[in-house]
Amino acid sequence: MDKPFEKAVQGLETGPEASTPEAAGQGGVESTGHPSVAALREKFGAAILKAVVFSGDEHCVYVDAERSAEILHWLRDDASQRYDYLQDLTAIDYGGGRPLEVVYQLWSNTHKRQLRLKVTLPLHALEIDSVYDLWRTSDWLEREVFDLFGIHFRGHPDLRRILMPENYAEGHPLRKDFPLRGRFSRAEQTRLALSMRVEDYYTPDELTIGGTPVAAGDGLAREGRVGGPSEAVKNTTDPMIGGDIPISQRAPVPGGEATQGR
Amino acid sequence: MGLEGRKADLPTVPEGGHGEASFLTTKLDFLVNWSRRNSLWPMPFGTACCAIEMMASAASKYDLARFGMERMSFSPRQADLLICAGRVTYKMAPVLRKIWDQMPQPKWCISMGACASSGGVFDVYSMVQGIDTIIPVDVYVPGCPPRPEGLIYGILMLHEKIKGEKLSEKSLRAEDPLRVGKPNRSPEVIEAITGPFGNSTKQNRVSGLTSTAALARPTDRLP
């Protein structure tokens, strides 16, 4: 009974390996034996910064941000590589001001090989070339990374928010400095959610279809429309009956100022 | 705003009817309530996992047709009962409110599941912490997801509620037209009922008991 207990306690307290803040993003051993890694090193030389293996058999190549599109293009089109399948495109924020990593997970259906590619982006320069023209899969994947991390993809034809509402003003949620419950108070989030106009529901592109939108009557009078509210109601600040709270009087925002991130 | 404004938030206690309850009004009430409750046409506002349990309730084993509810009305204009089954995000909230506003009186609402009642496991930036901040709710059915028997119990509870209604109580079926499209509760009440509690206030990336060096990062402690 002692041995398992000691093993358990020891394993729980220290963890299998040293865990320091610098450890994040590490943990791979030097990569050998993957044909694509060798070919990449040969072709692109210095642009391939590092090649490691994670979890036993997951080869990962760190590349330079400037040449990432070129490298991915070669990986897709070269006959010996043929990574015709973009399995995943995502990003990692390690927190603490460290650079973000954009992760490409590739699969070659012809050669039955997997490869991971990572590009490190410093926080002050979150821009990278889009691979929209290489794999159409990246259409929504890049929009999602933009939405949740704020990374801008140059060359993407329609880079806008996908999971959050288009006019979401609290920032980029999956960043480590974004609090779990959001930057605005719950009352403010509710108020904003219910105060959207017709135009907020559509992209500017969609609004050009079929002419100017005419909001159907909600059965009710709003200002400027037929039978507007009486004077007494117009100037109220009571949000429950149609008034608007001036910004200075809105509910305090926990955890700092609200950033106008888009 | 004072106390008068608060009164609008609290559920109104129905006052006695205008005039005494006579034999005829009681019988009329009984008839009206009987016909209303015995074939509530649900408007299934199913978003997530609870919607699957609602579908299972409507299927053969836990048949909702025995309550007259097999006709799932997907148009709010023809529905009596909004069953909000599943989690509602702030992006979806105006849709929910609009559908509720489009339903004609008499209408009731069942909040099915933990996410619709209070936000459930999702105390996050995008999730409405309970749809009663947006629309008035009559019955809350807890569960994640509630079993079909649970939903049916909630429906039967609603039947009991409808049985006790009186036609003369105008407040039951009154709707303030100025509150169309607006939240159901005032900002202070929303803050009070959706505030973090229990473990939510201590949520951070590192468990307080661990002694690893990973605790060192200040960003790990953000709620």
Added chain:
Amino acid sequence: MATKKVEYVVARNPGLGTDGNPVPVTVPIPAELEPQMQGEHMLINIGPQHPATHGVLRLVLELDGETVIRCIPHIGYLHSSFEKLGEYRNWNQIVPLTDRMDYLAPLIYNCAYAMSVEKLMGIEVTERCKVVRVICMELDRIFSHLLWAGTTAMDIGAFTPFLYLFQERERIYDLHEALTGARITTSSTRIGGMMADLPPGWTAALRKFIENLPRTLDEVDTLLTNHQIWRGRNENVGVIGAEDAVNYGLTGANLRASGVDYDVRKDRPYYDYETYDFEVPVGENGDCYDRYLVRMEEMRQSINILRQALDRLPDGPINVDDPRVILPGKTDLMADMESMIHHFKVVMEGVNAPVGESWLGIESSKGELGMYVVSDGGSKPVRWRVRGPSFINLSALPKMVEGRLLSDVIATNASLDIVLGEIDR
């Protein structure tokens, strides 16, 4: 509040005129309300609350009459931020979150997540656990396809298969409940094993289920497969070619119906799938009808795999014998202090994973499900990413419906087998 009045413009008929006829009243309509008819294209909104969108999906369509010129899906109406929430939960505490993403096949998600974390930690589960997890995954593949077939048939207009298939689903609900205690949100795996071993009588119940299921599938087959209306609404509808399918990232039955033979169970086998004898149906035309045929056949192949898995189910422990991840037994726990402390530490502090990361893709009922876990040595992930197959499958919808008719949009959307929980995460 009740005393505030709102003024409406009401046109009151002034009654009868001098000639005995009603006086016509003209209600002046302000200029800004006059609809401007520009162009011939219509903007139609389907959803987010709609019976046929299989969840809260919003499709904005530009229509020229009945023909779709453009289709723009809007998602995010169910964004529950699982990935961020996962960063605040221990490795085992994330398992209940995985149920709620694809709520149609929860056991597959449970298994996929546990598999990726075990890969990261270098834990090899026991033989019994492997076979039990294969059983769970194949059972939920059938579970998901049964719902898909029922709701797709309902969308196209055939209501009866929905009832028959849901009755079969009820039997699977009973199996889920016997195994884990919950019908849908099973949360049955843990790092290093399962929450509990199979209860007595479960394998017998499962055998009975798979003996009876082919009969129901045959009934649905009779009702749908050669039905002229079904074929007419599904053949040559929502066509996507093989190259486009790969470029758009389609996976699962959607990809195989277009002729691309990619199934993770065959190409990157896990849990001894290479030793099971099953076929992977591959279509030719890439239309809705082929997707239907592929999924119906997949259900039959899953029954095949289940039968083999039940035959080879070995005895032995279900959990791996590693005290760093597995809780001590309850009898030990109540008997001695060390086990109590061990239990306390595992539950309160969580299991620590080594520094590193792991991306694992498996074949879920919707397509290729990828679980990416990044660890910095602590008990919570730095990043937990779910590559939900429906997210990427749905992005191909505009390609499949542009130029087609409006009713084809509904049929194609149904045939993609999407679940909004994993799209919006």
